[in-house]
Amino acid sequence: MVRQSVKRPQRIEGTLSLPGDKSISHRALILNAVASGTATISGLSSSTDVVATRRCLSSLGVDIKPAEGSDQLRVHGRNWCLQESGSILDAANSGTTMRLLAGLLSTQPFLSVLTGDASLRSRPMGRVVQPLQAMGARVMGRNNDTLAPLVIRGGHLKGAEHTLSVASAQVKSCIILAALQATGETIIHQPAPSRDHTERMLRAMGSTIEEDGLTLTIRPGPLKAADVSIPGDISAAAFWLVAAVCHPNARLRLRNVGVNPGRTGILDVLKSMGARINVEKLHLEGGEPTADLVVESSSLEGVELGGDLIPRILDEVPVLAVAACFARGTTTIKDAQELRVKESDRVRTTVRQLSRLGASIEERPDGMVIHGTGKLKGGQVRSHSDHRLAMALAIAGLLAEGETTVEGAQAASVSYPQFWEHLDHLSKG
Numbered sequence: 001m002v003r004q005s006v007k008r009p010q011r012i013e014g015t016l017s018l019p020g021d022k023s024i025s026h027r028a029l030i031l032n033a034v035a036s037g038t039a040t041i042s043g044l045s046s047s048t049d050v051v052a053t054r055r056c057l058s059s060l061g062v063d064i065k066p067a068e069g070s071d072q073l074r075v076h077g078r079n080w081c082l083q084e085s086g087s088i089l090d091a092a093n094s095g096t097t098m099r100l101l102a103g104l105l106s107t108q109p110f111l112s113v114l115t116g117d118a119s120l121r122s123r124p125m126g127r128v129v130q131p132l133q134a135m136g137a138r139v140m141g142r143n144n145d146t147l148a149p150l151v152i153r154g155g156h157l158k159g160a161e162h163t164l165s166v167a168s169a170q171v172k173s174c175i176i177l178a179a180l181q182a183t184g185e186t187i188i189h190q191p192a193p194s195r196d197h198t199e200r201m202l203r204a205m206g207s208t209i210e211e212d213g214l215t216l217t218i219r220p221g222p223l224k225a226a227d228v229s230i231p232g233d234i235s236a237a238a239f240w241l242v243a244a245v246c247h248p249n250a251r252l253r254l255r256n257v258g259v260n261p262g263r264t265g266i267l268d269v270l271k272s273m274g275a276r277i278n279v280e281k282l283h284l285e286g287g288e289p290t291a292d293l294v295v296e297s298s299s300l301e302g303v304e305l306g307g308d309l310i311p312r313i314l315d316e317v318p319v320l321a322v323a324a325c326f327a328r329g330t331t332t333i334k335d336a337q338e339l340r341v342k343e344s345d346r347v348r349t350t351v352r353q354l355s356r357l358g359a360s361i362e363e364r365p366d367g368m369v370i371h372g373t374g375k376l377k378g379g380q381v382r383s384h385s386d387h388r389l390a391m392a393l394a395i396a397g398l399l400a401e402g403e404t405t406v407e408g409a410q411a412a413s414v415s416y417p418q419f420w421e422h423l424d425h426l427s428k429g
Contacts, residue, residue, distance in 0.1 A: 033078060034079065114149060132152075168311075188217075191214070232290075239392070246399050252295050300324075307335055321354060331369070387415045391416065
């Protein structure tokens with residue numbers, strides 16, 4: 001288990017280019033894999049999650065190779081004609097890989113087996129299995145078809161109407177992928193908005209997706225390969241945003257960050273707390289809004305977070321809990337029970353680990369309450385093999401008095417392989 005030690009620097013400053021957005025990277029690979037033609041992808045995330053998607057697609061016969069003389073990749077689409085893998089497909093720790101590929105493989109007339117690491121095998125999969133079964137796919141899994149490994153015998157799907165129980169871009173995208181090769185139209189009713197990277201990319205590839213409020217209508221049809229330039233990941237930016245607003249002497253510029261409205265909950269929350277964040281050079285990058293984020297030391301106030309906002313900040317809750325420790329007053333996070341079925345039980349692990357650094361924080365069934373004290377103290381904390389928790393704890397250590405040691409620091413590579421290198425760079429100003 002890798003340990004990393006962190007101390008508070010006198011100043012945090014600099015300019016940072018973030019890794020490519022992980023959510024968009026998965027979709028750029030998967031959607032172009034079943035399109036007709038060849039796509040060039042630039043800025044692909046190097047996270048282990050995205051590597052898992054790439055390996056699974058290669059096992060299904062998709063030709064994905066670096067473009068000569070550049071850091072770009074070329075994906076040669078197979079026009080929905082994948083080949084049966086000779087081995088089990090390993091999604092590693094990536095819920096996006098497993099859920100999106102489940103939808104994709106349900107369209108293919110062969111047998112596939114999808115598995116992952118111990119953490120992923122404990123995460124709920126019934127939410128994708130049930131709608132796929134309703135469309136005619138034969139999908140089986142452990143624990144009455146609710147847990148991986150998943151065994152999929154695809155083909156001959158029929159459009160159906162689905163009402164989602166949770167606002168989940170992964171579940172929505174799984175159904176959309178299946179719908180693109182089903183007979184007839186498919187309708188999806190969402191309980192709240194979720195990130196729309198799949199819909200944006202599919203429209204650029206010639207697909208017909210109609211949107212009426214929270215209802216989507218998908219009709220089957222071919223896809224044409226589309227080049228994708230992937231912006232920086234705002235979920236990665238969240239850690240540096242919190243570090244800068246909470247440190248007393250900080251100013252950062254984060255370049256070319258994706259600011260898709262479904263992902264900017266972190267900006268809305270921090271600004272509502274009093275954060276000084278400017279959005280500059282706003283433009284479209286491959287259909288996705290992209291901008292520079294300039295952030296500096298701020299005075300924060302506690303807030304109450306819940307309702308439809310939660311799906312837009314779910315990945316950022318652990319690091320927002322760190323920000324709340326440095327805010328005046330109390331911050332309440334509710335309606336976030338979905339955090340309990342992530343890579344770790346992020347409610348419990350966030351509360352317990354921040355408590356070890358002196359945070360005044362309480363666990364609630366659907367979230368947490370943080371009483372801002374304006375300070376944390378160094379100590380030993382554990383990542384529980386959860387990448388977002390590992391990075392949130394590192395930011396807590398960057399702001400705490402004394403030295404903090406993060407056990408299981410290697411978990412950060414799941415979504416942000418350069419995290420510790422970037423932390424060291426910014427700490428030195």
